[in-house]
Amino acid sequence: MNTTLSDDLIGQRTRRIEAVQKLRELGIDPYTPYAKKDHENIVIKDDFDKYNGKEVTLTGRLIAKREHGKLIFGDIQDQSGSIQFGIRKDEIQEDLKNSFLGFDKLNLIDTGDFIQVAGTVNKTQQGEVTVFVKHLKLLTKSLRPFPIKFEDKEQQFRRRYVDFTVNHDRKKLFERKAKFWQVSREFMMKKGFIEVETPVLEHVTGGADARPFTTHHNALDQDFFLRISTELYQKRLIGAGFEKIFTLGPNFRNEGLSDEHLQEFYQLEWYCAYANYRDGMELIKEMFREIAKKVYGKTKFTTKGHTFDLASDWEEIDYINVIKEKYGIDIFKDSEGKMLEVLKKQGVELPGMINKNRIIDNLWKTIRKNVAGPAFLINQPQFISPLAKSLPERPELTQRFQIIIAGSELGNGYSELNDPADQLSRFLEQQKLRDMGDEEAQMLDIDYVEMLEYGMPPTCGYGHSERVFWALENITAREGTLFPQMRSEVEEVTKKIYKDKVKFGHATKKVQKTDNSKPVNGLPTREEALKKLEARVKEPYQIIHAKMVAAAMAMYAKEFGENEDLWYITGILHDLDYFEFPDEHPKRSLIWFKDWAYPQEFIDTISAHAFGSKRTDTPPKTQMDFALIACDEMSGLLYAYSLMRPTKFAGMEAKSAIKKFKDKAFAAKIDRAEIMIGVEGLGIELKDHAAKLIEVFAKMEELKK
Structure with a gap:
């Protein structure tokens, strides 16, 4: 924020603080706990004939104020939308005992304030639905003015309270997101699933290839991980006799940021006993179509240049064959060097730990980006699917499916591996990768293996995150998250305002120092x-x-x-x-x-x-x-x-x-x-x-x- 804007904000804030004092001198609480509302704005506008000439009481934020001598017009915005109100000097009634302001006190009201208006519904000569006010009450005084425009992405993410007030359409997006999850939950319950809770803090985390967050449990004096998936605990419940269960909640993965990835995200995950991956594929098609129809009223979408129709037939893509057809690579026989050469030609670099699993996965990703979908990716190899059951006729492949839409992987499911010996063997292979430095390889969970030894029935499991919603909306991860994680930042104007009251600075880690008093052995000049x-x-x-x-x-x-x-x-x-x-x-x-x-x-x-x-x-x-x-x-x-x-x-x-x-x-x-x-x-x-x-x-x- 430049100096001029900073000084202007400070000036307006000072004037509004003075208005707060004047209101208190009048005996009016500028932050009253008492409010009354009998209608939403949109109801009045959409059904004018019903409310024409009737008295209503509305509440909301004052987003515009237009003065014309003895007549004032304004716009009040609630959750449903905005509506115009009009104030005539000779009609508004002052009653300070009940905190109703008179015409000459309206200079104490500013845009951004939350107010309550009561009056009669009518239309102006221009045909605008308007509430002509008899009583106006201040509910909450705003000390900072709202900007006319608010288009800086970083600021939108940091200050959603400003963003949604100025950009009402973005608020509507998150109302659709709420409905997206509501429809998902209702679909699962309609199919006989019950919602369960699983730990967020885990001794051993698993269920996905991802680096976890670590925290310390002071009471137990042990390190814990934030869950990356609810899979292993849900399958423990399947082993305990539950047959249809799901979770809906946050997961955490300590990975990079991208348009499709956040470290904290919401995920639906379900498990169904006595079902296999083919049953899961049918259930998911039905679920996606129902979400599309109930949330959007359509099944056809365009995202990232791809157009897809969820009501159409879903293609099945064979993992092994598609890589062989595209690049001539046999992932079981060809060397890692040959695969890396293909990736280099595609402009793909692999930083950090490089192993066969990552190389093959990135080969597929170069193909995936061109798939519009909807499609299921099937026949993935066992060595990149450590929790999935093998195909009986081809044990090197697994009964696994992934949802591919608009070039992205949006969901993952499989027939769950329930052979304890096989599971232990795969865990040990994953542990070797971790020992070699691959922090995304899965951890050895011996308690889970023990559960399998007691027995778990044939089961299909599946999970998808809010990435599905982002794809249907054609938005990025941060655009589709209410409060995406960002670096802490305090604006200079805020420091100016609170400089005498608040100490600003970063919470710093205790860091070790090198000892300047002794020589460092082995150091060159x-x-x-x-x-x-x-x-x-x-x-x-x-x-x-x-x-x-x-x-x-x-x-x-x-x-x-x-x-x-x-x-x-x-x-x-x-x-x-x-x-x-x-x-x-x-x-x-x-x-x-x-x-x-x-x-x-x-x-x-x-x-x-x-x-x-x-x-x-x-x-x-x-x-x-x-x-x-x-x-x-x-x-x-x-x-x-x-x-x-x-x-x-x-x-x-x-x-x-x-x-x-x-x-x-x-x-x-x-x-x-x-x-x-x-x-x-x-x-x-x-x-x-x-x-x-x-x-x-x-x-x-x-x-x-």
Whole structure:
């Protein structure tokens, strides 16, 4: 928010606070708990003939106010919509004892206030349905004015209370979402299913390939996971004798953000005893069609350029055959190297842990994006379906189906594996992947295996998340979530308003410090580190970038009282392997550093700076870790900005750099989220971080050219 807008908001807020005081002096409670309402706005407008000439009492937010001398018009908005009201000076009745305001007191009412109006329904000469007011009562005084437009996506997500008031259609979207889940629940109950509860905190989490969130249970003094699925607990209930059950609630997966993925999401999951995956496919077709008809009144949709009709026949796509037909790959016989070559030609990179399962899954995803659907993906291999029953005639494949619509996977179901020996074997295979560093592989749940030894009947299970709703609406994940998770942010104007009452800042982690009083064994000199860099890196910018990060790291080391040589050399060598081995960065250099007997704290920081991109499993812990994360990407962004300026870093202002930071189209490959992780870990403000780096870079001779 610029200074002019900030000052204007503060001025309006001050005037409204003064109005609150005047109202109290009149004996009127500006935040009364008493309100009366006998009709919704939309009812009056839609059935005017019924209400014409009758008295009604309405409540809602004042969203517009138009003064014409002795006549005032306004619009009041409730959950159903808005309606016009009119106030004539000689008709409105003041009664301060009952908190009814007279005409000369209406200057104390502002847009944004919640009010109650009582009057007679009629129409204006222009034919507008209008309530002509006899009594007006203030219910809640608004201290901040509402914007006329509110189109900034980030602000919409942060301030839904403003977004839905200004953009009523977006509020309607979430009313449809509520109906989407209501229809889903009613469908399940109509089919004889009962809703059950399962733990959100789990000792062992499972039911999906995903990295979980971890928390600590103080009373039990044990770490727990937030559930990624309700599957294993629901199947315990099937083993206990329940036959048709479902859950509807939140799940949590500590994965990346995208237009189709959030870390916290709502999911429907059901299990039906004495049924198989073919029964499940029929049930899902019926459910999707019913949701479409009852929520939208149609079955045909267009999403992401794909048009599909849920009432049409659902295609069945064979997992093995479609990959073979598209790429000539036999997933059981061909090498991982051959598959990786195909992915590279498709422009697909696999950061982090690479294994056969991930390679094959990504081969399918390149095909999936072109499938309009509705379709079922079937015949998936056993090694990527650890909880699904095998096909009797082809045991290497499973009785599994996935729903494919508009290029996305929207649901997953299968005939549940109930052979305890087979299940244990598959869990052990998954455990091997976890031991190799794959955090998304499923955990070994021995209690679940024990349940299977007591016996679980043949069962079909299925789950889908709110991604189905997003697809039907043709919106992104964050657009379809009431309060999507975002980084904490406090506007400058808010800090200005509350500066004397509230202490602002980030809640910082306790971080370890390097000991500046003792030498770091095995550390090369700055000159030796630079020679290693120049021997391996032949791209001029990468050398400049390393020097920038090193200078910034040394600055922070000095500020924090840390070991300046250690921090500088960490900056110089943090991308040492990237020029030669970009796909393996930083794993190749970590091996070198160990071979060269470099200090462990140096190695850990290099490893931690790649944690956010899932290239390593070393989370940041120390000040040096967070400093490298904060300086790495920010150096790249500031360098790109300097190339646009004739004077480079000389005269560059932090506030201008922050504007470039917020413009995601500028230097689009810069990972802004990574920068914020580092900044918050250090406990400093982004603007201050930018200012410090600009000051350092302005002194570097190689950046003045």
